[in-house]
Amino acid sequence: MCEHEAPQGGRRRLILSNPIGRIGTDIPDREAELFAQLGPDTVFMMGDNPALPPMPAKPKLLDFFRLRFGAISFGHMLASAKRALDEGQDEKIVVACLLHDISNGCFIRADHGYWGAQMVRPYVDEEIAWAIEKHQALRYFADDSVGYVYPENYRRFFGPDYEPPAYIRQEYEGARAHPWYMSSRLVTLYDIYFFEQSNPVDPEIFTDILGRHFRQPEEGLGFDGSPTAHMWRTMIWPTNFL
Ligand SMILES: [Fe+2]
Numbered sequence: 103m104c105e106h107e108a109p110q111g112g113r114r115r116l117i118l119s120n121p122i123g124r125i126g127t128d129i130p131d132r133e134a135e136l137f138a139q140l141g142p143d144t145v146f147m148m149g150d151n152p153a154l155p156p157m158p159a160k161p162k163l164l165d166f167f168r169l170r171f172g173a174i175s176f177g178h179m180l181a182s183a184k185r186a187l188d189e190g191q192d193e194k195i196v197v198a199c200l201l202h203d204i205s206n207g208c209f210i211r212a213d214h215g216y217w218g219a220q221m222v223r224p225y226v227d228e229e230i231a232w233a234i235e236k237h238q239a240l241r242y243f244a245d246d247s248v249g250y251v252y253p254e255n256y257r258r259f260f261g262p263d264y265e266p267p268a269y270i271r272q273e274y275e276g277a278r279a280h281p282w283y284m285s286s287r288l289v290t291l292y293d294i295y296f297f298e299q300s301n302p303v304d305p306e307i308f309t310d311i312l313g314r315h316f317r318q319p320e321e322g323l324g325f326d327g328s329p330t331a332h333m334w335r336t337m338i339w340p341t342n343f344l
């Protein structure tokens with residue numbers, strides 16, 4: 103009954119930020135300081151964090167959108183998928199657009215295409231996962247055949263003289279020669295920023311399409327024993343100490 107109100111016996115619960123989001127930044131490393139605070143009434147947080155909305159016991163994909171993802175990622179992925187839908191694209195492309203930046207929502211930004219593809223791979227057609235993975239590299243390279251140009255935003259984000267690293271160029275060249283190239287290219291074509299859109303999109307409009315293209319596990323994402331269940335659990339409890 104009181105699980106959400108008083109987890110860990112009502113003790114004070116300390117949160118140590120994840121090193122991957124802290125190292126090299128001005129966020130202080132508080133590990134030693136927090137260890138020193140431990141005592142009978144003070145522990146490291148494990149389980150539900152009252153600062154976050156509680157997740158259902160058997161979470162579905164859209165629960166993560168609504169209850170965990172930041173506003174920009176939420177709006178951005180929905181707007182991208184809506185645009186693909188409005189332009190009559192295949193449902194697989196719509197789903198790839200809907201999921202393409204899922205790693206940015208509540209997980210890891212660096213190499214987000216690869217993390218996101220890995221996260222959803224057990225639940226979608228491999229072409230969808232492939233398109234998500236490769237969009238990361240394709241974003242940096244224009245394709246006149248579909249009217250895709252280098253993003254103006256990237257000039258602002260990274261500076262006008264930014265050059266992608268060699269591994270990204272290699273990934274692009276490999277993807278360019280792959281039979282599924284256009285699936286990933288379409289993800290980049292509809293990859294637009296929420297602040298370029300005015301109308302909010304209701305995630306429920308994708309429920310039927312997801313029913314056909316996302317194998318929602320009965321036990322809930324995070325609890326189905328899939329090779330990526332731990333990634334979903336990490337988004338449910340992102341402030342677990344271990
Ligand atoms: Fe992306």
Ligand SMILES: [Fe+2]
Binds near residue numbers: 178203293
């Ligand atoms: Fe995107």
